[in-house]
Amino acid sequence: MSETTVSRRGMLKTGVAAGAGVALPTIFTASSAAAYTNEPTGSTVTLGFNVPQTGPYADEGADELRAYELAVEHLNGGGDGGMMGTFSSKALQGNGILGKKVEFVTGDTQTKSDAARASAKSMIEKDGAVMITGGSSSGVAIAVQGLCQEAGVIFMAGLTHSNDTTGKDKKANGFRHFFNGYMSGAALAPVLKSLYGDDRKAYHLTADYTWGWTQQESIAAATEALGWETVNNVLTPLAATDFSSYIAPVLNSGADVLVLNHYGGNMVNSLTNAVQFGLREKEVNGKNFEIVVPLFSRLMARGAGENIKNIVGSTNWHWSLQDEGSKAFVKSFGTKYGFPPSQAAHTVYCQTLLYADACERAGTFNPCGVAEALEGFEFDGLGNGPTLYRAEDHQCFKDVLVVKGKENPTSEFDLLEVVEVTPAAQVTYEPDHPMFAGGNLGECNPGA
Amino acid sequence: MFGLNSKDTRLLLIVAALCLFAPFLLNPFPEGSELAQFNAGYPDLMQRFVIFGIFAIGFNILFGLTGYLSFGHAAFLGVGSYSAVWMFKLLGYNVLPGIVLSVIVAGLFSLLIGFISLRRSGIYFSILTLAFAQMSFAMAYSVLTPITNGETGLQVYTDDPQFLMGANSPNVPHLFGLQMNATYKMELGAWLFQFNAGYYLCAIIMLVMFYLAVRIFRSPFGIMLRAVKTNQNRMNFTGLNSRPYTLAAFVISGMYAGLAGGLMASMDPLAGAERMQWTASGEVVLMTILGGAGTLIGPVLGAGFIKYFENIFSKINDSVLHGWFAFLPDGLEDFVVAILHPFVGKGWHLTLGILFMLVVIFLPGGLIEGGQRVARLFRRKKQTPDGKDPEHHPKPAPHVAE
Numbered sequence: 001m002s003e004t005t006v007s008r009r010g011m012l013k014t015g016v017a018a019g020a021g022v023a024l025p026t027i028f029t030a031s032s033a034a035a036y037t038n039e040p041t042g043s044t045v046t047l048g049f050n051v052p053q054t055g056p057y058a059d060e061g062a063d064e065l066r067a068y069e070l071a072v073e074h075l076n077g078g079g080d081g082g083m084m085g086t087f088s089s090k091a092l093q094g095n096g097i098l099g100k101k102v103e104f105v106t107g108d109t110q111t112k113s114d115a116a117r118a119s120a121k122s123m124i125e126k127d128g129a130v131m132i133t134g135g136s137s138s139g140v141a142i143a144v145q146g147l148c149q150e151a152g153v154i155f156m157a158g159l160t161h162s163n164d165t166t167g168k169d170k171k172a173n174g175f176r177h178f179f180n181g182y183m184s185g186a187a188l189a190p191v192l193k194s195l196y197g198d199d200r201k202a203y204h205l206t207a208d209y210t211w212g213w214t215q216q217e218s219i220a221a222a223t224e225a226l227g228w229e230t231v232n233n234v235l236t237p238l239a240a241t242d243f244s245s246y247i248a249p250v251l252n253s254g255a256d257v258l259v260l261n262h263y264g265g266n267m268v269n270s271l272t273n274a275v276q277f278g279l280r281e282k283e284v285n286g287k288n289f290e291i292v293v294p295l296f297s298r299l300m301a302r303g304a305g306e307n308i309k310n311i312v313g314s315t316n317w318h319w320s321l322q323d324e325g326s327k328a329f330v331k332s333f334g335t336k337y338g339f340p341p342s343q344a345a346h347t348v349y350c351q352t353l354l355y356a357d358a359c360e361r362a363g364t365f366n367p368c369g370v371a372e373a374l375e376g377f378e379f380d381g382l383g384n385g386p387t388l389y390r391a392e393d394h395q396c397f398k399d400v401l402v403v404k405g406k407e408n409p410t411s412e413f414d415l416l417e418v419v420e421v422t423p424a425a426q427v428t429y430e431p432d433h434p435m436f437a438g439g440n441l442g443e444c445n446p447g448a
Numbered sequence: 449m450f451g452l453n454s455k456d457t458r459l460l461l462i463v464a465a466l467c468l469f470a471p472f473l474l475n476p477f478p479e480g481s482e483l484a485q486f487n488a489g490y491p492d493l494m495q496r497f498v499i500f501g502i503f504a505i506g507f508n509i510l511f512g513l514t515g516y517l518s519f520g521h522a523a524f525l526g527v528g529s530y531s532a533v534w535m536f537k538l539l540g541y542n543v544l545p546g547i548v549l550s551v552i553v554a555g556l557f558s559l560l561i562g563f564i565s566l567r568r569s570g571i572y573f574s575i576l577t578l579a580f581a582q583m584s585f586a587m588a589y590s591v592l593t594p595i596t597n598g599e600t601g602l603q604v605y606t607d608d609p610q611f612l613m614g615a616n617s618p619n620v621p622h623l624f625g626l627q628m629n630a631t632y633k634m635e636l637g638a639w640l641f642q643f644n645a646g647y648y649l650c651a652i653i654m655l656v657m658f659y660l661a662v663r664i665f666r667s668p669f670g671i672m673l674r675a676v677k678t679n680q681n682r683m684n685f686t687g688l689n690s691r692p693y694t695l696a697a698f699v700i701s702g703m704y705a706g707l708a709g710g711l712m713a714s715m716d717p718l719a720g721a722e723r724m725q726w727t728a729s730g731e732v733v734l735m736t737i738l739g740g741a742g743t744l745i746g747p748v749l750g751a752g753f754i755k756y757f758e759n760i761f762s763k764i765n766d767s768v769l770h771g772w773f774a775f776l777p778d779g780l781e782d783f784v785v786a787i788l789h790p791f792v793g794k795g796w797h798l799t800l801g802i803l804f805m806l807v808v809i810f811l812p813g814g815l816i817e818g819g820q821r822v823a824r825l826f827r828r829k830k831q832t833p834d835g836k837d838p839e840h841h842p843k844p845a846p847h848v849a850e
Contacts, residue, residue, distance in 0.1 A: 053794045106765050108794055113601040113720040121492040121716070122759055125631075125642070139600045143718055146603055150620055150629070164600075208590055209599030237589060238599055440606045 036366045037152040037447030038128045045100040045365065047072070047352070048107065048129030050120050050144060051158065055111035056238065056265035057136035059299045060159055060344040064134060065106060066337055067345035071352035074332070075102045082332040083353060086325040086381035091360035098359055105129060111136065111238070113143035120144045124151050130365050131156060133351055136264070136344060137238075138162030138211035145174035152447015154367045156351040159344045161263070161295050163214035166395035167436030172444040173367055175374055175394045177354065178347045179427070181215035182435055184294045184314040185222030187400035187422035191312060196257065196290055198227040203255035205246055205270060207262050208235040216261045217435060219294050223259075231255040236262070236270070243270040247277050256284040258291045267293060268303035275307040296403055299342045301415040308405035308415060315401045317346040317383055318416055326383040340413050350382045354389075368444040385424070392431035393441070397424050456662050459744060463658055467651040470494055471641045478638030482772060485764060488756055491631055491644035495715045496755045498650040499708050504735040504747030505654075505661045506704020510697050511733070512742035513670060515677035519574045519729050520561070520581030524554040524702040526588065526724035528709025530595070533602045533719045540613035541604075541621050543628065543649075543714035547707065554706020555699055562698035566691060569680065578726060585724040601720035621714050623649060628715055646715045653711065654748075657704060662744060664700070673697050705732075738807055740814025749815050754800065761796035 040046070049068045052061035073079045077094035084092050096102050105127040107119030116135065123129040132148050133156040135141035141160035148155035149171040157165055157176040161184070166176050202223055206212040212235070220230045231253050236246055247270070250258055258279060262270050274280075274291055282289040293300075296313030319330045319340035329349065333341040341349070354374065362369035375391035384398035403416040429436070452460065466473065475489030488494070507521055531553040532546030539545050565576040588596040596602055604610075621628045628646035635641075664670050672693045675683050683690050713719050722728065731754060739750025769785045769792065776784060791799045811817045 105763065108762055112722040113599070113718060114722050117716060117718060118492060118496070118759065119763075122490060122763065125492050126487065126490040143601050143603070143720070146718065147716070169600075169603075169605075235590065237586075438607070442606060 035446070036368075038124065038130045040100055040128075040130055040365055043100055044103045045097055046123075046127055046129045047102060047104045047355075048120065048123035048127065048132040048134075049104055050107045050109055050116060050123065050132055050134040052111045052136045052140070053108040055109075057111050057159075057263070058265075059303070060136040060264060060297070060342065061109070061134075063299065063342045063345045064136065064158055064348045067333065067341060067349040068104065068106075068133070068352060070333055070336055071349045072102045072104055073336075075352070075356050079336070080328075080332045083325050083329045083349065083382055086328050087353060087357070088380040089357050089361070091357050092353070093360075097356045098363070098365070102356070109135060109137075109140050109144075111140060113139055116140040116144050117147050120147055121151075124148075124153055129153065131355055133348060133355070134158045135160055137209075138165055138214075139209045141165055142169045142210060145169065145171050149173045149442070149445055152367060152445045154355065154370050156348075156355050158348045158351065160211070161215060162211035163218065163435050164210045164439075166393045167214070168439040169210075170393050170439045170441050172371060172394075172441045175351070175354075175371075175389065177351045177396045179314075179316050179398070179400055180395065181211070181218035181294070182429055182433070183400050183427040184215065185218035186427040186429075187314050187402055187420075188219070188292070188294060188312070189222040189226055190422075191402045191420055192223065192228075192292065193226050195312065197287070200228045200257045200287070200290075201231045201253075201255045201285065202228050202257045202259050202292075203231050203250050203253050204233040204259045204261060205243070205250075206233055206235050207238055207266055209238055211263070212261045214435065215294055216259075219259055219261070219292075221435075228257070236266070238266065240266065241269055243273040244277070246270070247273045247279070250274075250279065251277065251282075254284065256287050256289055258289070260291065260293045261295075262293070263295055263297075264300060265303070267300050271304050271307050271311070296416065297343050298340075298413065298415055299344070301405060302412065309407055310405055312402065312404045312419065315403050315416070316343045318343065318401055318403060318418060319346075320414070320416075320418065321383060321401075323381075323383060323385070325381045329383060346383060353382070354379075367446050371444045387424075390431070393436065393439075397428050399424050400427050450659065452659075452662060452666070456666065456744075460655070460659060460662065463745065463748070464655055467498065467655060470497070470647070470651070471643050475639060475641055479640045480638065485768060486760060488760055489642060491629070491642055491647055492715075493755065493759050494644065494647045495650050495711075496759070497752045498647065498654040499711045499715070500732075500735065500751035500755055501748040502650075502654050502657050502711070503705055503708035503732055504739065504751040505657055506701040506708070507732045508701075508736050508741060508743075508747040509661060509664060509673075509704065510701035511736055512747070513665070513673035513677060514694050514697050516566075516569065516694060516698070517574045517733065518565075518577040518698070518701075519726065519733065520565075520577030520579075520584075521701070521705050521732050522724050522726070522728035523561070523581035523584040524558055524705035525709040525712070525728065526584065526719070526721065527557050528554045528706030529713040529719035529723055530588070530602055530709075531706075532710040532713035533604065533717055534595075536604050536610075536621065536713070536717050537602075537608040538611065540610045540617060541619065541717070542612065542617075543621050543623050543710075546621075546714055547653075547710040550706045550710025550713070551703050552706075554709065555703045557706075558699045558702025559695070562695050562702065566694050566698060578729065581724060581729050582726055585721055585726070588721040588724060596719070596721060599721065601718050603718050621646075621717055650711050650715070653707070657707070658744075658748070665744060669693070669696070734804060738804055738814055740816030743814070743816045746814050746816040753803075753815070757796050757800045757803075761792050761799055762794065764792035766793070 051064045074082045105123050109116035120132050131154045136159045138160040141157045145155045155174040163181045204216050206216040260270050279289050293313040296315045301308045330340050358370045358373035362373040374389050377389040380386045387396050387398040400422045402420040404419050406417045409415050471489050475487045477483040528550035531550040535546035535549050561580045618627050626645050630645040632643040676690050735750035735754050736747045740746025773781045773784050
């Protein structure tokens with residue numbers, strides 16, 4: 001069967017041919033003449049909305065997509081303009097971005113880093129997206145942020161709460177409007193102290209990925225500063241749907257507070273399990289057993305139903321806020337979809353507007369110009385009060401809401417009540433804070 | 449040529465031509481037209497086509513030849529990816545060490561798993577491999593986090609050592625300076641064709657791997673593997689020990705998977721644990737069966753099909769559908785969109801599932817059989833000259849011992 005005889009001469013020939021083959025494609029390195037990746041040349045500009053449409057965060061993803069569509073409508077001059085009317089920067093005209101009509105493509109991240117990157121890549125390479133935004137998981141957001149840095153497009157992070165997104169894994173092309181684990185801890189601690197006292201034993205259940213780790217670290221640090229003791233921290237897989245086996249050991253641990261560092265479907269399931277086990281009626285160490293969910297959202301509250309009542313957590317934004325920006329956004333979202341927006345919808349809507357505004361002010365879509373316009377940008381009127389986009393780590397600093405599940409909800413959306421608005425100054429930290437250290441923004445990359 | 453008979457040479461040349469002209473073939477629709485949605489000629493997807501082609505070719509060496517159905521091949525893919533990314537982290541962005549190490553590590557890993565799993569055959573073998581793969585996945589996700597970076601996925605950071613990295617080495621994966629993401633864009637009228645360096649590297653490697661697979665299929669070793677599939681008992685009764693052959697096939701296909709994993713990481717320097725999940729293992733089984741198990745080119749076709757559905761159909765959303773059917777009256781437009789909605793976007797699995805069912809029911813030999821049937825329609829001449837009936841299969845061996 002084998003009819004080959006490898007001669008020395010043949011071997012040499014093959015070697016030379018292979019060498020030439022390897023050297024040949026260097027002609028490819030001379031890319032096209034565009035100034036930056038996917039420079040929009042026609043009358044339209046394409047944005048890429050990369051959200052989870054399947055998986056544990058699918059609810060959040062669906063709401064994000066609604067907000068993106070609303071933002072595009074407003075940017076193109078449709079609808080009632082939403083928060084464009086209340087936004088402190090008046091650069092946006094309602095004629096698209098820099099006169100170009102805004103178009104968008106969507107993709108499914110599946111809440112998996114691999115799938116999210118594949119989807120973002122196809123948006124950049126095939127559809128010519130000049131900005132990627134979205135993500136409802138910090139793991140995904142970090143992965144896509146890295147990709148955008150390499151490809152030379154701007155990444156406007158959506159729902160990502162891990163310290164690492166603008167800490168260890170921060171990138172020059174990535175920006176985050178949402179708050180983070182450290183801020184949750186700083187905002188929650190005083191409220192927890194006034195509600196539950198300063199000598200408590202906390203048991204943590206934590207989603208096993210970057211967000212869970214950093215949030216757990218932040219909450220543990222903030223509560224330990226109050227005098228609380230952290231009894232145990234158990235990591236749970238993101239894909240888990242039944243948490244009974246994790247709840248049972250809590251009963252015998254001597255802890256009197258359960259901290260659920262879970263989000264989305266995870267949190268709905270773990271809270272339901274905890275309530276089924278009767279944790280909330282228990283009394284430990286002479287105190288009522290309490291459950292804390294550091295990161296809260298209305299979508300989760302709806303999923304958890306009755307169980308959410310009186311449970312304390314923090315959130316980025318809530319639709320019941322009474323400032324002009326929030327009212328305008330809730331009104332236009334409600335008119336279009338018939339129900340109020342979630343915090344995920346709010347943050348991605350803001351991000352889209354902030355990006356568009358930065359392009360207008362910079363006068364270009366070039367990622368470096370846009371980044372410069374966003375860095376150190378101070379604005380107001382987007383529902384969180386005066387906000388700063390810090391240049392050192394591309395993180396927004398604004399007020400944080402501490403909320404709790406409402407005792408007597410008046411409607412299926414009225415599930416959370418705001419306990420306290422923690423001012424931005426109280427949750428601000430130094431860019432080189434130990435929980436955020438180790439990263440490097442690097443240089444902005446315009447690609448091409 | 450190359451020690452192949454003329455038929456195989458022709459096949460190899462066809463595959464080579466397809467790879468070379470893929471940027472043209474996959475972009476048949478002009479940029480900006482409605483049908484541009486179906487274009488697949490962009491670097492990321494073309495890379496996936498050939499990389500999963502390699503994965504499926506390797507899987508076919510095991511499944512197609514010996515009939516051993518491994519449900520854990522994604523583990524080797526994942527291990528390959530992790531090794532490659534570690535090479536990037538430690539040595540630098542040159543892809544060569546990463547690819548070499550990914551093949552070696554996957555080979556060793558498959559030797560270990562194969563040695564244990566091949567003690568059983570049939571369903572027990574499948575379950576064992578599945579168990580090992582799920583174990584690897586769970587470990588990469590949790591206890592091995594220091595090595596795998598858990599759910600976040602292993603990435604290269606600016607503060608990694610990268611010992612071989614020079615001052616002006618490119619900061620993306622490259623082969624001796626040739627950047628993997630370098631793309632030459634050619635505009636021809638309304639068309640835009642993209643020639644990507646990474647794709648061509650993968651394509652060349654796939655051709656080499658394809659050639660290797662052809663040689664294995666036609667070698668005495670390949671005949672041995674087929675003998676295992678046909679009747680392993682009979683083979684054992686003749687005094688032959690089939691274990692070394694199956695183990696060799698297992699390791700070879702594991703190395704193919706590792707190579708695919710290493711290439712994946714070279715194209716996009718991130719390795720996530722999801723690559724090892726059982727769904728990923730199932731995917732390669734689907735690819736092979738969809739294309740035609742035991743045929744040479746079938747698995748490559750199957751891989752292309754599945755990746756096409758995953759990347760193109762999943763991106764058709766309702767607004768795209770509305771764009772297509774805008775010419776219809778409003779009510780009818782909404783109706784048509786509502787009908788098509790479950791089959792596109794996040795419903796691409798449904799479309800693929802239906803396609804898979806149709807193929808398995810009507811074309812048990814996969815897409816290849818479909819192609820052969822069509823070909824037979826066009827040249828129906830001198831059927832069965834020596835009296836052989838093509839529908840005649842050897843009867844199953846009677847169980848004498850019973």
